[in-house]
Amino acid sequence: MTTALRLTGALEPRSGWKAERCTIAKALAVLSTRSALLIMREAFYGTTRFDDFAERVGISEPVAAARLRELVDEGLLAREDYREPGQRTRQQYRLTEKGADLFPVLVALMQWGDRWLDDRGGPIELRHRDCGEPVTLTLQCAAGHEVDTSEIDVGRRRREA
Amino acid sequence: MTTALRLTGALEPRSGWKAERCTIAKALAVLSTRSALLIMREAFYGTTRFDDFAERVGISEPVAAARLRELVDEGLLAREDYREPGQRTRQQYRLTEKGADLFPVLVALMQWGDRWLDDRGGPIELRHRDCGEPVTLTLQCAAGHEVDTSEIDVGRRRREA
DNA sequence: CGGCATCCTTAGGGATACTG
DNA sequence: CAGTATCCCTAAGGATGCCG
DSSP: OOOSOEEOGGGTTOOSOHHHHOHHHHHHHHHOSHHHHHHHHHHHTTOOSHHHHHHHHTOOHHHHHHHHHHHHHTTSEEEEEEEOTTSOEEEEEEEOHHHHTTHHHHHHHHHHHHHHSOTTSOSEEEEETTTOOBEEEEEEETTSOBOOGGGEEEEEOOOOO | OOOSOEEOGGGTTOOSOHHHHOHHHHHHHHHOSHHHHHHHHHHHTTOOSHHHHHHHHTOOHHHHHHHHHHHHHTTSEEEEEEEOTTSOEEEEEEEOHHHHTTHHHHHHHHHHHHHHSOTTSOSEEEEETTTOOBEEEEEEETTSOBOOGGGEEEEEOOOOO
16 A cells, blocks of 8 residues: 555656756745745635735734735735725735635635544635535546556656647 | 636534535645645655655755654655565555545646646646546536536535435 | 835745764 | 765744834
8 A cells, every 4th residue: 555656657767857847846935934825825715905915814914015015026916006986095905816826725725624634634724606515626637547556557648749 | 807716505604614514624724835736746646755855856865854743743645665676675655545535636737737837838738538538627517518617506515315 | 995114034945064 | 876964045924013
């Protein structure tokens, strides 16, 4: 019984191919701090304002300022001014497409935490608006099969010629 | 056009319910360092030995030692002695079930990095061993519908009575 | 409201050298 | 091979106070 993946093709020798281009490492360069991912979580929950991010994530303003700037620089959030009629100008941080596309990462973390770090399976739940059923993240192949980790082969990407 | 989720039920007031039990935050308490997730990546690639972890992740031995100890303490890896016939005793780190269950987190990070941080869609590929088709992580409801982020409602978990 | 400046502490991580 | 010890640097983050 092995839980590791099966490596195929030019991957076996492990000849240092990864350090340069591994996209997990690249993603972590942007997201490896706790505050960055929790700010993104808040953005999905609809938070848009500086003070709310700091308070709801539970971080100090200087940290919130630093992290929000980085996330804007990286293109995960967009900073916009807006003005409601009769009000003064405010700022808001909105998810960009790149930021919104991060949702599966947060769901994956939540699903793992729900299963392994909470005795009641986690405090919140995602449901499909149309049918009301719970939503989960699943590994699936292009042919539509649900796939277990043990059934996966890993190899270099084949460029479709 | 809004990319945030729709909050339902007792969730709207945002009354600080989250800080205590949010399982994303709990997961990040274990996994928020770059080296921890890269070590887990290596474990999925089949790495089992101390020196290989340090070298392939690209971290120093002291850091590898600290991180491996934490991951063993948290139950994501198991440290075992083994001896091949005629050889001396060696140590290895193996994925536990808890560790193996982290796979979707790494896939989610990889998928996001492939799309947004690499001009060629990422260096490696996951394929379903049975049918050879590429494997991706998808949001799906219990009724089998593929679900987009915009179609998800978030609410407190309802305990099935 | 939406920050920035300053100061401080801790954690992550590298380099080098050494041990069983 | 599988680490530990030591030293040092930088990044993450908290606390307080100030500013437009």
